[in-house]
Amino acid sequence: MTENVTGNPSERGRDLAAALAADGVAGLTIAWADNNGIPRSRTVPVSALPQVATSGVGVTHLFAVFDTNDAIAFGSPGMQNASGDVRLVPQLDRVTRLAGQPAFAWAPGKQVAADGGPWAFDQRSVLERVVDRLAAEDYTALVGYEMEFGVYEPETDPEDSELLPAHHGPAYSPHALLPIDGFVASVMRDAEANGLRLGQIHAEYGPAQVELSLAATDPLTAADQQLLARQTILAAAEAHGLRVSFAPLPTLNGAGNGWHVHTSLWRHGDxxxxxxxxxxxxxxxxxxxxxxxxxxxxxxxxxAPSQGSLARLRPGFFAGAFSGFWGVENREAPLRYVPGSALLGEDHANVELKTSDASANPFLALAAILTSGVAGIEENLVPPAPTAEDPGTWKKKQRAAAGIEKLPATQAEQEEALRGNPRVAGVLGEELLEAFLAVRRADATWAAQKDTEEVLAAWRWKY
Known part of the structure; x- marks a missing residue:
């Protein structure tokens, strides 16, 4: 349960430390997501909370250029060498005792400069700035995540990369979840105890695949809860002797895990x-x-920035592999409009971005999505008519005539698209953009020496 705290940071930290210690909590894990979407953390004794709440805990500035393999991509501005330190400050209003790890509490962290001032590479601050800009124009947003993941039995041989599904379907069937019902029950109970509102959980289309949906909330909370949901799911899996993969594509034979983002934009209550x-x-x-x-x-x-993301973006897999079109309830569209109805109400309407996965930093992803959407409003843009068909079944000439193209398929193509877009690149800012791209290039260079299945296996458990 998230603690609501008031007062100055030191007093709040002291009150929290006393309350957590009384509940048997030994440590607070302070988490953030890096530029690969990988959660990183520091854990401090709860007795240190009065000090940590004020001054944070030290971490290397080089986390901004850790690649997916934990190598460091030196060279971008401000990241030329190992000299430097920043402070990771817990967000005390988000402290949550972890139901699945009762000796620990959890909080998202914000990275600040050594003097406590803003740090250009902090991803959470990027989303905070976007939310503040929207508020200045009387906009608010709601964001909900659908999180797909694979559930597997542990390997009998650590050298064996073959995946052993913990359930074998049928897709969307209650029968599929019977072999893992203890795990599913723990996820549901722990999620509720951790303050996560679940929409549903079910067996998905792919082998061993499960989907969990988080109820829509404000953007910062949605990004924080996406990270908390990962911790909740992984703890439940560990307790039940299972392994969970959030990777965009755990194996080429799989359906791929999309983390679809549903957004709606509001103004004056509408x-x-x-x-x-x-x-x-x-x-x-x-x-x-x-x-x-x-x-x-x-x-x-x-x-969808990783090499695994690029492998996942295949036509026919509900992955949103093409640009240039959208659809009403069209699950092959990268943008699926979900309309309101007489049953659900008009305010249920939202847009789902399917081209999204766990390798995205959630704060950067939401900041970019909201910025692009609002820019379309401010510039009075008009979309083409919605498409109900799957352009993946069309001939190339037919797609070209409709202005539909495959999304960038390589890291170099993605970098070109990002650098050439002043709105999305501008959201990150020059320094963070260069660090982000340095990491992407490092991953691509490493992956170029390996076949796709080897890359997917190496990153299967990273997220």
Missing amino acids: NLLAGGPEGPRGTAGAGYVAGLLRDLPALAAVT
Whole structure:
């Protein structure tokens, strides 16, 4: 349960330390996501909270250029050598005792400069700035995640890379979850205890695949909860002797794990995306869709940035492999408009970005998505008519005539799309952009020497 605390940081830390210690909690894990989407952390004794709440805990600045293999991509501005330190400060209003790890509490962290001032490479601050800009224009947003992941039996041989599914389907069947019902029950109970509101959990389409949806909330909370949900799921899996992979594509034979982002934009209490089977009713909602559609190649470089992401973006897998089109309830579209209805109400309307996965830093991804959507409104953009078909079944000439193209398929193509887009690149800022791209290039260089299956196996348990 998240603690609501007031007072200055030291007093709040002292009160929290006493409350957590009384509940048998030994340590607070302070977590953040790096530029690969990988959670990193520091754990401190709860007795240290009064000091840590004020001054944080030291971490190397080089986490900004850790690649997916934990190598350091030196060379980008501010990241030329190992000299430097920043402070990781827990967000005390998000401290949560972990139901699945009762000796520990959890909190998201914010990275600040050594003097306590802003640090250009802190991803959480990027989203905070975007949310503040939206608020200045009377916009608010709701964000919900659908998180797909694979559940597997542990390997009998540590050298064996073969995956052993913990359930064998059928897809979407209650029968599929019977072999892992203890794990599923723990996830549901622990999620509720950890303050996560679940929409549903079910066996997904792919072998061993499960999907969990988080209820929509404000953007910062959504990003924090996405990280907390990972910790919750992994702890439950550990308790039940299972392994979980959040990787975009654990193996070439799998369906791939999308972490679909549902967003809606609101102003003065009205959902600007409200509409029906034809799409958003107003020009603002249409502009939001058009803004996302215009920036999709650059957005994908942030929301699906890894080598595993590129392998996942295949036509016919509900992955959103093409740009240039959107659809109403079209699951092959990269942007799926979910309309309101008489049953759910018009305010249920939202846009789902399918080109998104666990290798995206959630703070950067949401900052980019919201910026692109709002830019479409401000520039009065108009989207093309929605597409109900799967362009992956069309001939190349037919797609070209409709302005539909495959999304960037290599790291170099993604970098070109990102650098060429002033809105998405501008969200990150020059220093963070260069660090982000340095990491992407390091991953691509490493992967170039290996076949795709070897790369996927190496990154299977990273996220």
